Amino acid sequence: MAFDNERTKQLKVAVVGGGMCGLVAALGLRKAGIDVDLYESARRLLESKFGEIGAGVGLGPNAIRVLEQLELLDDVLARIAPEMPVPRPFRYLSGFEDHELIYDYPTNTEDKGLGIHRSAEVAYLCICERKLMFYTHRVTFLEALVHLVDSNKTHFNKRCIGLSIPSDSRVQINFADGTSAEADVALGADGIRSNVRSFVVAPAEQENSVNGNEIKATVMRAVFTNTYAYRGLVPTEELRKLGVKTDFTKRPICLTGSEKQHIITFPIKNGTVINVVAFTCERSYPWGAKPIPQDKPWVTPRTTSELLAEYAGFGRDALMLLSCIAKPSVWAVHAVDPPLEAYVRGRVAVLGDAAHGMLPHLGAGAGQALEDAFLLVKLLSHPKAHTDNVEVILKAYDTIRRPRGNMVLTTSTKVGDIYEGYGPSELSTGELTPEGLRADVEGIWDDIWHHDLEADIEAAIALLVDAGAF
Ligand SMILES: Cc1cc2nc3c(=O)[nH]c(=O)nc-3n(C[C@H](O)[C@H](O)[C@H](O)COP(=O)(O)OP(=O)(O)OC[C@H]3O[C@@H](n4cnc5c(N)ncnc54)[C@H](O)[C@@H]3O)c2cc1C
Structure with a gap:
C-alpha cells in the first residue's frame, strides 16, 4: 500500500490532558500537519494540575533538545530576560549541625538546562546554558506555549472517564459531561491520576471489572x-x-x-x-x-x-x-507502581506522568514526558504513518520509550534512598559518607541528560521497517 504526506495528514489524533507533556505533543503534531484535538479537564490550560504538582520544575539538556527539535524552544526563550547566572548541579550538605559540605556534583560545560518555578503567587522561568542558569520573572513553560494552541481544536471541561473501541480503526474517548470524541489514535497525557492509563493496563489488571472494552474511571497504578x-x-x-x-x-x-x-x-x-x-x-x-x-x-x-x-x-x-x-x-x-508492562494498548498510548509518574528526586519526570512526546510526534508524522499502521507505530514507541521511562522512574526512587541513607554504599557501611555519596550519585544524570534522541527515532523506524509497516 502506498503512503504519502497527504494521507498522513488525514491521521486524526486525540491528546487527553494539556499539561507540559500533552501541550508539547499536541503542538508538535500540529506543526507537523497532523489533525490533532486536545482535550483538557480544566476550564482553561493554565488552570490545569501543573500548578498543583510542583512549585518548581527543572528541564535537563534532553528536554531542551526536544523543544529545539520541535521548534518550540524559541517561543519559550522569547519570554526570558536573563537576570542571574546560577550553576546547575547540586551541592550536598549535611542536614545537621554546621551543614558541612559532603559532595559537590561535577559540572559539565556542555550542559544546557531549563528550570521553571511556579506557585500561586509567583512564577519564574530560567534558562541554564554552559553551567549557568538565568531566571526571568512571571512566566512559565505553559504560559510561553499556550498561545500556540489552535483554540478551535482545544476543548476544555473535557474530563476523560474512559475509552472504548467502536471499530477496528477508531478509538472513542468518553467524557464526564456525557459527550465523546473519536480519533484514529488517543494519546493519554492526563498525568499521574490518568484514566487513559486505566484503559491501557486493564488487561493486566485481572481483578478490576472490565465491561467489554469499556473501563470504568478507576485510576490504576497510581500508588502512594x-x-x-x-x-x-x-x-x-x-x-x-x-x-x-x-x-x-x-x-x-x-x-x-x-x-x-x-x-x-x-x-x-x-x-x-x-x-x-x-x-x-x-x-x-x-x-x-x-x-x-x-x-x-x-x-x-x-x-x-x-x-x-x-x-x-x-x-x-x-x-x-x-x-x-x-x-x-x-x-x-x-508514583506509577509497579512500572507499566505496556505504554500502549491498540490505538491508545500513555505518555508523561500517565506512563511513568515518578518521585521527583531526579528532577527528570518532565524531561521524560517531553521525550515521549518527541518520539510520538516523529513517528506519527512520518510520511509512511497511516491509520492502518498506527497500532504498529505505537508498539514501536512502547518498545523504545518504555525501558527508558521505567528506568528513570526506578532510578528516581533510588536517588531518594541514597539521600536518606539507604543507598548501596550506605547500606554496606551503615553511614552516609562523602565517598559513599559520591560513589552512589556520581554520573547519575549523565545518561538522563545526554541521551541520543535521534538514535531512538532511528531504532523505532528500523523496527517499523522490519515489521513491514514502513
Ligand atoms: C515537587 C515536584 C518537583 C518536580 N520537579 C521536577 C523537575 O525539577 N524536573 C522534572 O523534569 N520534573 C519534575 N517534576 C515532575 C513533573 O512536574 C512532571 O513529570 C510533569 O509535570 C508531568 O507532566 P504531564 O503533562 O505528564 O502531567 P501533568 O502536568 O499532571 O498534566 C496532566 C494534565 O492532564 C489534565 N488531566 C488530568 N486528568 C484528566 C482527564 N481525566 N481528562 C482530561 N484531562 C485530564 C490535567 O488537568 C493536566 O492539565 C516534579 C514534580 C513535583 C511534584
Missing part, C-alpha cells in the same frame, strides 16, 4: 509512595535577618543525613527567594500499604509548628529555612 513533600518559597532577606550562615542563594542544595528525610533548595528571582522542598519518607511498610483515602486531597495545608516538629532533628539553618515558609503545604507523592 509513603513520601510527603513540604513545599514553599522563602525570602532570602528573612534568612539573613535570622543569621542563617548557609548560602542558599547560588546553587541548588540537598541537605542530606536523616534516615527518612532530606531537603532540596533552589534559588530563584536573583537569589532573593529560595524554593524549598522537604521530603519525609516512611520505609517501614511497602508503597500502597496505607493509601490516601479516595475522598482526601493529595495536597493539604500544614502549620509551621507541625513542619518544624517533623524536621526537629535537623540543624539550625535547615530549621530556620523551614520556619520561614509562609504557608506550608504538604503533597502526598504518588
Whole structure:
C-alpha cells in the first residue's frame, strides 16, 4: 500500500490532558500537519494540575533538545530576560549541625538546562546554558506555549472517564459531561491520576471489572509512595535577618543525613527567594500499604509548628529555612507502581506522568514526558504513518520509550534512598559518607541528560521497517 504526506495528514489524533507533556505533543503534531484535538479537564490550560504538582520544575539538556527539535524552544526563550547566572548541579550538605559540605556534583560545560518555578503567587522561568542558569520573572513553560494552541481544536471541561473501541480503526474517548470524541489514535497525557492509563493496563489488571472494552474511571497504578513533600518559597532577606550562615542563594542544595528525610533548595528571582522542598519518607511498610483515602486531597495545608516538629532533628539553618515558609503545604507523592508492562494498548498510548509518574528526586519526570512526546510526534508524522499502521507505530514507541521511562522512574526512587541513607554504599557501611555519596550519585544524570534522541527515532523506524509497516 502506498503512503504519502497527504494521507498522513488525514491521521486524526486525540491528546487527553494539556499539561507540559500533552501541550508539547499536541503542538508538535500540529506543526507537523497532523489533525490533532486536545482535550483538557480544566476550564482553561493554565488552570490545569501543573500548578498543583510542583512549585518548581527543572528541564535537563534532553528536554531542551526536544523543544529545539520541535521548534518550540524559541517561543519559550522569547519570554526570558536573563537576570542571574546560577550553576546547575547540586551541592550536598549535611542536614545537621554546621551543614558541612559532603559532595559537590561535577559540572559539565556542555550542559544546557531549563528550570521553571511556579506557585500561586509567583512564577519564574530560567534558562541554564554552559553551567549557568538565568531566571526571568512571571512566566512559565505553559504560559510561553499556550498561545500556540489552535483554540478551535482545544476543548476544555473535557474530563476523560474512559475509552472504548467502536471499530477496528477508531478509538472513542468518553467524557464526564456525557459527550465523546473519536480519533484514529488517543494519546493519554492526563498525568499521574490518568484514566487513559486505566484503559491501557486493564488487561493486566485481572481483578478490576472490565465491561467489554469499556473501563470504568478507576485510576490504576497510581500508588502512594509513603513520601510527603513540604513545599514553599522563602525570602532570602528573612534568612539573613535570622543569621542563617548557609548560602542558599547560588546553587541548588540537598541537605542530606536523616534516615527518612532530606531537603532540596533552589534559588530563584536573583537569589532573593529560595524554593524549598522537604521530603519525609516512611520505609517501614511497602508503597500502597496505607493509601490516601479516595475522598482526601493529595495536597493539604500544614502549620509551621507541625513542619518544624517533623524536621526537629535537623540543624539550625535547615530549621530556620523551614520556619520561614509562609504557608506550608504538604503533597502526598504518588508514583506509577509497579512500572507499566505496556505504554500502549491498540490505538491508545500513555505518555508523561500517565506512563511513568515518578518521585521527583531526579528532577527528570518532565524531561521524560517531553521525550515521549518527541518520539510520538516523529513517528506519527512520518510520511509512511497511516491509520492502518498506527497500532504498529505505537508498539514501536512502547518498545523504545518504555525501558527508558521505567528506568528513570526506578532510578528516581533510588536517588531518594541514597539521600536518606539507604543507598548501596550506605547500606554496606551503615553511614552516609562523602565517598559513599559520591560513589552512589556520581554520573547519575549523565545518561538522563545526554541521551541520543535521534538514535531512538532511528531504532523505532528500523523496527517499523522490519515489521513491514514502513
Ligand atoms: C515537587 C515536584 C518537583 C518536580 N520537579 C521536577 C523537575 O525539577 N524536573 C522534572 O523534569 N520534573 C519534575 N517534576 C515532575 C513533573 O512536574 C512532571 O513529570 C510533569 O509535570 C508531568 O507532566 P504531564 O503533562 O505528564 O502531567 P501533568 O502536568 O499532571 O498534566 C496532566 C494534565 O492532564 C489534565 N488531566 C488530568 N486528568 C484528566 C482527564 N481525566 N481528562 C482530561 N484531562 C485530564 C490535567 O488537568 C493536566 O492539565 C516534579 C514534580 C513535583 C511534584
